[in-house]
Amino acid sequence: xxxxxxxxxxxxxxxxxxxxxxxxxxxxxxxxxxxxxxxxxxxxxxxxxxxxxxxxxxxxxxxxxxxxxxxxxxxxxxxxxxxxxxxxxxxxxxxxxxxxxxxxxxxxxxxxxxxxxxxxxxxxxxxxxxxxxxxxxxxxxxxxxxxxxxxxxxxxxxxxxxxxxxxxxxxxxxxxxxxxxxxxxxxxxxxxxxxxxxxxxxxxxxxxxxxxxxxxxxxxxxxxxxxxxxxxxxxxxxxxxxxxxxxxxxxxxxxxxxxxxxxxxxxxxxxxxxxxxxxxxxxxxxxxxxxxxxxxxxxxxxxxxxxxxxxxxxxxxxxxxxxxxxxxxxxxxxxxxxxxxxxxxxxxxxxxxxxxxxxxxxxxxxxxxxxxxx
Numbered sequence: 088x089x090x091x092x093x094x095x096x097x098x099x100x101x102x103x104x105x106x107x108x109x110x111x112x113x114x115x116x117x118x119x120x121x122x123x124x125x126x127x128x129x130x131x132x133x134x135x136x137x138x139x140x141x142x143x144x145x146x147x148x149x150x151x152x153x154x155x156x157x158x159x160x161x162x163x164x165x166x167x168x169x170x171x172x173x174x175x176x177x178x179x180x181x182x183x184x185x186x187x188x189x190x191x192x193x194x195x196x197x198x199x200x201x202x203x204x205x206x207x208x209x210x211x212x213x214x215x216x217x218x219x220x221x222x223x224x225x226x227x228x229x230x231x232x233x234x235x236x237x238x239x240x241x242x243x244x245x246x247x248x249x250x251x252x253x254x255x256x257x258x259x260x261x262x263x264x265x266x267x268x269x270x271x272x273x274x275x276x277x278x279x280x281x282x283x284x285x286x287x288x289x290x291x292x293x294x295x296x297x298x299x300x301x302x303x304x305x306x307x308x309x310x311x312x313x314x315x316x317x318x319x320x321x322x323x324x325x326x327x328x329x330x331x332x333x334x335x336x337x338x339x340x341x342x343x344x345x346x347x348x349x350x351x352x353x354x355x356x357x358x359x360x361x362x363x364x365x366x367x368x369x370x371x372x373x374x375x376x377x378x379x380x381x382x383x384x385x386x387x388x389x390x391x392x393x394x395x396x397x398x399x400x401x402x403x404x405x406x407x408x409x410x411x412x413x414x415x416x417x418x419x420x421x422x423x424x425x426x427x428x429x430x431x432x433x434x435x436x437x438x439x440x441x442x443x444x445x446x447x448x449x450x451x452x453x454x455x456x457x458x459x460x461x
Contacts, residue, residue, distance in 0.1 A: 091384045123292035133203030139181040147198035164336035170290035172245040180207035187310035205250035210240040221263040227256040246294030265315030276301040287438035324400035331407030338376045345418040398460040405453035408443035
């Protein structure tokens, strides 16, 4: 029993699982070949109440809490469908608009995000700036009642499908202060690069975005000028816990699949699980996965109480992503040659997990954050 979840969370889990098993799992391999998830899936997810679940009812949402968010995150990880970019749209971009948007901005964008009519992205990373956000070069200048944005972003999740980009820019190119802007992707001067080819998460449309003096009204600024870094820092704790939640759910799902495989696979005339080495390896994975889940659940309880700190979130992200890589590698080894075949879930999960130690802040950055608190 996982005490962090209530009965309504578990009822929602059944709803989410049915949707994923019907609308995502049968088609996921096709989307991986295409490199993009069809927009139709987003509209279906909106119809089933699976997008932006924490958005208030007055903006079209279900008014859920982070427990409902965690359920959706875990179930996508269970199905190894993390490439479906619902989380970035629902749990990152929507949160910025809810937290820092004006009433007019909330009314304009949130209902369409909830329905899946528009797909939103967060545009932070640049070719020369990843974890060090203060070094970005995208600029914004005031011109009468407008802002003009110039620059380039890369590795943008949902970039191919994007309709709205919460964009990080600098008012003073030589300074360190950041400002957030909501940029519609149909504005003149906005461009999308080709879909980027990746070693994992192949079904996720990841692309570069270009801002060639894109003009937006001043009403599209999100929050206050030069307060963007504070906004980003405040939201990052939850965003890093998302990665830890995925990691724990992925390891548990693949552990169960591997146990089944080792019971069915025979070596030297007997099931693979009958060998002591196999049982010991599985026992080690189960013990570590159980410990990881207990910590992640405790962190989720902190989120629900509004008490998760950046340092603890960094610990969860660091431990979750590193353990996911290590434990999935052990499980892949137990599959032998079949573990190297893309048709097996373990191989795809193993490759997809590699990025968890990079995005959301690298493992090295997590160690720096934790180290500063010593």
